[in-house]
Amino acid sequence: MDGLSRVLSRATALEQQNPLERMRILAKRRVALLFYESSTRTRTSFELAAKGLGADTTLVSSLSSSIEKGESLKDTGLTLRALGAEAIILRHNSSGSAWLLEQETRLPVLNAGDGMHEHPTQALLDLRTMLAHLRPGIEGANTETLAGVTVTIVGDILHSRVARSNMLLLPRLGAKVILCGPPALLPELAAAAGPGIAIERELEAALAQSQVVMMLRIQAERLAGLQVDLEEYKTRYQLNEERLAAHAPKALVLHPGPIIRGLELTAQVADGPQSAILEQVRNGVAIRMAVVERALQADEQGGRA
Amino acid sequence: MTALVIRGGQLIDPAAGVDAVKDIFLKDGRVVEIAGPGKLKQTNGAEVLDAKGLVVAPGLIDMHVHLREPGQGYKETIASGTAAAAAGGFTCVAAMPNTVPVNDSVETTRWMLAPERGAAIRVFPIAAATRGSKGEAINDFAALKSAGAVAISDDGRPILKDGVMRETLAAAARVGLCVIQHAEDTRLTQGASMNLGPASFKLGLRGMSAESESSIVERDIRLVTELREVRAHLHVAHTSTAAALAAVRQARRSGMRVTCEVAPHHFLLTEEHVGLYDTHAKMCPPLRSAADRDALIEGILDGVVDAIATDHAPHAIHEKEVEFDNAPNGIIGLETALGLSLRWLHKEWRMPMGRVLSLLSAQPAALLGLKGRGTLAVGSFADVVVFDPKAEWTYRAAEGKSKSRNTPFDGWTMQGKVRWTISEGRVAYNSIS
Numbered sequence: 001m002d003g004l005s006r007v008l009s010r011a012t013a014l015e016q017q018n019p020l021e022r023m024r025i026l027a028k029r030r031v032a033l034l035f036y037e038s039s040t041r042t043r044t045s046f047e048l049a050a051k052g053l054g055a056d057t058t059l060v061s062s063l064s065s066s067i068e069k070g071e072s073l074k075d076t077g078l079t080l081r082a083l084g085a086e087a088i089i090l091r092h093n094s095s096g097s098a099w100l101l102e103q104e105t106r107l108p109v110l111n112a113g114d115g116m117h118e119h120p121t122q123a124l125l126d127l128r129t130m131l132a133h134l135r136p137g138i139e140g141a142n143t144e145t146l147a148g149v150t151v152t153i154v155g156d157i158l159h160s161r162v163a164r165s166n167m168l169l170l171p172r173l174g175a176k177v178i179l180c181g182p183p184a185l186l187p188e189l190a191a192a193a194g195p196g197i198a199i200e201r202e203l204e205a206a207l208a209q210s211q212v213v214m215m216l217r218i219q220a221e222r223l224a225g226l227q228v229d230l231e232e233y234k235t236r237y238q239l240n241e242e243r244l245a246a247h248a249p250k251a252l253v254l255h256p257g258p259i260i261r262g263l264e265l266t267a268q269v270a271d272g273p274q275s276a277i278l279e280q281v282r283n284g285v286a287i288r289m290a291v292v293e294r295a296l297q298a299d300e301q302g303g304r305a
Numbered sequence: 306m307t308a309l310v311i312r313g314g315q316l317i318d319p320a321a322g323v324d325a326v327k328d329i330f331l332k333d334g335r336v337v338e339i340a341g342p343g344k345l346k347q348t349n350g351a352e353v354l355d356a357k358g359l360v361v362a363p364g365l366i367d368m369h370v371h372l373r374e375p376g377q378g379y380k381e382t383i384a385s386g387t388a389a390a391a392a393g394g395f396t397c398v399a400a401m402p403n404t405v406p407v408n409d410s411v412e413t414t415r416w417m418l419a420p421e422r423g424a425a426i427r428v429f430p431i432a433a434a435t436r437g438s439k440g441e442a443i444n445d446f447a448a449l450k451s452a453g454a455v456a457i458s459d460d461g462r463p464i465l466k467d468g469v470m471r472e473t474l475a476a477a478a479r480v481g482l483c484v485i486q487h488a489e490d491t492r493l494t495q496g497a498s499m500n501l502g503p504a505s506f507k508l509g510l511r512g513m514s515a516e517s518e519s520s521i522v523e524r525d526i527r528l529v530t531e532l533r534e535v536r537a538h539l540h541v542a543h544t545s546t547a548a549a550l551a552a553v554r555q556a557r558r559s560g561m562r563v564t565c566e567v568a569p570h571h572f573l574l575t576e577e578h579v580g581l582y583d584t585h586a587k588m589c590p591p592l593r594s595a596a597d598r599d600a601l602i603e604g605i606l607d608g609v610v611d612a613i614a615t616d617h618a619p620h621a622i623h624e625k626e627v628e629f630d631n632a633p634n635g636i637i638g639l640e641t642a643l644g645l646s647l648r649w650l651h652k653e654w655r656m657p658m659g660r661v662l663s664l665l666s667a668q669p670a671a672l673l674g675l676k677g678r679g680t681l682a683v684g685s686f687a688d689v690v691v692f693d694p695k696a697e698w699t700y701r702a703a704e705g706k707s708k709s710r711n712t713p714f715d716g717w718t719m720q721g722k723v724r725w726t727i728s729e730g731r732v733a734y735n736s737i738s
Contacts, residue, residue, distance in 0.1 A: 073628060161509060
């Protein structure tokens with residue numbers, strides 16, 4: 001919890017700091033971005049974050065590297081380490097890959113999304129966005145910070161690393177998490193992932209209880225043959241203006257992106273006054289500055305919390 | 306042929322109903338005489354092995370191993386795999402046909418049995434059920450049997466088509482072989498890498514449901530029931546779920562010839578052992594829930610489980626040092642089966658030693674129809690394991706005889722240390738030499 005509070009407060013401090021001064025924090029340190037999946041927000045914001053602290057970054061993506069020739073994750077990691085990388089930011093399609101890379105390279109590895117497992121910096125930037133709206137001025141985090149807050153996560157929970165990271169993080173701050181979606185995308189056993197998690201199949205009922213609603217994209221690339229009737233899905237789970245106005249007129253609307261307008265939410269909601277989607281993107285840079293700084297500074301001290 | 310006397314050991318031969326201190330005389334690959342201590346009539350010139358304080362039992366039989374030859378000698382060879390087997394107290398192993406090429410021919414079966422392979426103990430090939438194990442065209446079981454095959458299986462590639470499985474069961478029954486099914490409805494397990502449950506959800510791994518196993522077992526039992534007339538014999542490989550075991554139990558009550566085996570990792574470990582993506586806990590079928598594990602233990606203790614089989618599945622280090630979902634399935638098991646079975650089934654769960662040994666010798670011999678094996682009655686093959694039943698030791702995979710190291714049991718405490726393994730009268734393993 002201390003580590004979490006520190007990341008949140010450093011994010012704010014770094015965001016407010018003079019950019020030229022900030023550049024000295026990690027001046028000329030080497031950070032590798034290793035991306036096995038396409039990404040716009042995460043990759044760019046990690047890169048801007050590392051550069052904003054003065055680090056040199058290099059991007060290795062699976063489509064323009066020896067990964068295409070069959071190089072293993074272990075060998076790619078060892079190669080980056082030999083090239084002087086002091087930390088690796090990894091986006092990978094296999095769950096557990098960040099753990100594997102850290103084991104094999106003994107470098108700090110920042111998980112920028114591993115398969116269906118976790119996307120920790122997304123949960124942190126989501127938290128920062130929620131706090132700014134629900135708990136303005138509060139930077140620390142403790143087990144009561146989000147007491148009384150209900151966050152509903154809607155849609156393709158099964159394939160979502162964002163959902164997993166959020167459902168594990170938010171209850172630690174006292175929030176209640178409601179998962180909402182059809183059984184094919186939200187198995188019952190999801191509720192057993194941790195404390196403070198409940199399942200509600202009716203979107204309206206979930207919205208009525210929520211201060212925050214987080215919409216997810218259906219991950220077509222991970223459906224693995226699963227058939228989802230999109231028209232039926234929209235009928236039951238799409239967040240549109242009417243639903244929002246009727247059941248959660250004050251709730252904060254979040255989405256980790258990329259959004260598919262007209263599917264999980266309508267353009268009016270995405271662009272509407274309750275939407276904080278672009279604010280989330282902005283918060284991504286601040287949060288990632290804090291975690292990149294933490295990874296490299298802790299590494300200097302010979303260990304991380 | 307050399308002659309051997311094993312003197313003063315506790316002979317435990319469950320098939321013969323013997324549990325007493327005996328001297329045993331082995332000659333020309335057979336058991337020639339058994340007598341009380343010092344009472345052997347004929348020992349002329351035989352080498353003497355002093356087995357005082359040790360157990361002398363029929364050599365162990367593993368009816369489910371992957372020796373990787375032909376085709377994947379970098380993982381294991383018949384020579385290295387059988388050396389590992391001998392070190393584990395095994396004198397017979399039945400080798401699954403998912404080699405490269407698949408063992409679906411008389412030629413490959415004979416190649417595996419050729420002396421040039423350097424087997425330390427007996428290898429009994431299991432022939433593929435279908436051409437290339439593709440689940441379509443059935444092989445010539447009579448020819449494969451006369452070449453040396455002892456069972457039929459498309460292990461790793463379950464036979465999904467009802468018609469093909471029915472025909473396989475019927476054709477195997479006609480030549481007196483059992484059909485060993487790897488029960489997995491692969492239509493339900495695409496991309497899955499562990500048991501379906503809260504752990505798989507949390508780890509973000511696709512899960513295999515218990516139903517993907519039990520539905521195939523149930524389907525196969527229906528087919529065996531339809532083939533009641535020909536007495537088809539279905540053997541369920543590496544049974545991993547309570548539901549599949551319940552189906553076997555029910556079929557047995559109805560008089561069907563349905564048998565099953567359980568692997569040590571399935572009666573000892575659960576899905577929790579996947580931990581943080583430990584690829585040494587990745588196998589197929591996967592480690593299941595604690596309730597499944599408990600049902601398997603119960604099934605072993607109450608007798609519905611017919612055999613303990615390791616599913617010894619060697620893989621090179623680099624193949625397991627990868628992302629969990631990309632890692633191959635399986636672990637090695639030949640050098641830990643006896644030590645784990647005695648440590649847990651016998652010591653912890655109080656199963657009589659004779660019954661544990663029977664699951665590892667007499668019963669698999671009967672399932673595979675291996676005549677003169679799995680017992681040390683006079684006239685049987687001189688396949689013997691001699692071990693110290695009280696010795697506790699720590700298993701170190703790096704010191705093993707297998708070419709591969711992929712095991713979750715590295716560093717585990719074992720009970721029962723093999724002293725000698727004797728294959729048809731020859732010492733195949735000696736812990737001291």
